[in-house]
Amino acid sequence: xxxxxxxxxxxxxxxxxxxxxxxxxxxxxxxxxxxxxxxxxxxxxxxxxxxxxxxxxxxxxxxxxxxxxxxxxxxxxxxxxxxxxxxxxxxxxxxxxxxxxxxxxxxxxxxxxxxxxxxxxxxxxxxxxxxxxxxxxxxxxxxxxxxxxxxxxxxxxxxxxxxxxxxxxxxxxxxxxxxxxxx
Numbered sequence: 001x002x003x004x005x006x007x008x009x010x011x012x013x014x015x016x017x018x019x020x021x022x023x024x025x026x027x028x029x030x031x032x033x034x035x036x037x038x039x040x041x042x043x044x045x046x047x048x049x050x051x052x053x054x055x056x057x058x059x060x061x062x063x064x065x066x067x068x069x070x071x072x073x074x075x076x077x078x079x080x081x082x083x084x085x086x087x088x089x090x091x092x093x094x095x096x097x098x099x100x101x102x103x104x105x106x107x108x109x110x111x112x113x114x115x116x117x118x119x120x121x122x123x124x125x126x127x128x129x130x131x132x133x134x135x136x137x138x139x140x141x142x143x144x145x146x147x148x149x150x151x152x153x154x155x156x157x158x159x160x161x162x163x164x165x166x167x168x169x170x171x172x173x174x175x176x177x178x179x180x181x182x183x
Contacts, residue, residue, distance in 0.1 A: 034181065034182070034183055035180075035181075035182040036179065036180065036181055037180050038179050038180070039177070039178045039180070040175055040176070041072060041175065041178070042173075042175050043086065043102075043147060043176050044068070044102065044147065044149045044172060044173065045172075045173045046064070046066060046149060046151065046170075046171070046172045046173070047169050047171050048169065048170040048171075049168075049169050050094075050162050050163065050167065050169070051164050053153060053164070054161060054162050054164050058161070060161050060162060061153070062152060062153045062154075062155075063150065063152050063153075064151040064152075064153075065148070065149070065150050065151075066149045067146055067147070067148045068147050069145065069147075070104065070145060070147040071145065072144075072176075072178070073143070073144055074145075078142075078178065078180070080181055081135050081142070081178050081180055082135055082136075082179050082180065082181045083134050083135060084132070084133045084141075084176050084177065084178050084179070085130055085131070085132050085133075085176070085177045085179075086102075086115070086130060086131045086132075086133070086174055086176050087129075087130045087174060087175050087176075087177065088100075088118065088128065088129050088130065088131070088172070088173070088174045089126055089127065089128050089171075089172075089173050089174070090120040090124065090126075090127045090171065091124065091126060091127070091169075091170070092121065092122060092123065093123065093125070093168040093169070093170070094122060094123070094168060094170065095122050095123060095156070096122055096153060096154060096155075096156055096162070097120060098119070098120040098151055098152060098153055098154060098170065099151070099152045099154065100117070100119075100120060100150070100151055100152075100172060101114070101115070101118070101148075101150045101152075102115045102118075102147065102174070103115070103147070103148040104141055104144035104147055104148075105145065105146040105147075106140075106145055106146075107145045107146075109146070112141050112142075112144045113133065113138050113144065115131055116131070120172070149172075151170075151172060
């Protein structure tokens with residue numbers, strides 16, 4: 001009798017364990033899966049030495065322009081960008097201010113997005129700021145193929161020019177953090 005109870009007890013326990021460990025798997029949950037990766041890419045990296053700011057005649061060069069290819073949005077992955085945060089860093093060792101204008105252009109040089117005019121204060125090291133672009137509010141940026149960076153040296157308040165004998169370098173870097181949404 002004891003053996004019979006023991007067998008029945010073991011049978012009941014094994015049935016309970018088997019029933020409690022089995023659960024229906026819902027493969028439809030995959031349809032609700034949403035990935036939100038972020039990617040970081042360098043945009044602009046410019047260094048301007050003091051010797052480049054004054055020509056051989058002693059006249060200041062006030063505009064520095066760089067247009068670079070920007071094919072990021074050409075890939076299908078980047079078509080899923082929801083927003084972009086652009087981080088800027090400026091080191092300006094001069095006692096003069098600079099303005100920075102970044103403009104995204106398509107292949108026909110039509111503006112797809114233009115940042116607000118940025119001002120780099122004088123005598124700063126690692127001055128940081130950022131700008132957020134919501135792609136839904138500026139969808140034409142997805143057509144960008146070039147990035148135009150224009151840096152302008154502003155006039156001094158006392159009429160002086162940059163001293164080419166002082167070893168100084170203006171540095172401007174930027175990077176974009178791209179926030180994607182993949183279903």
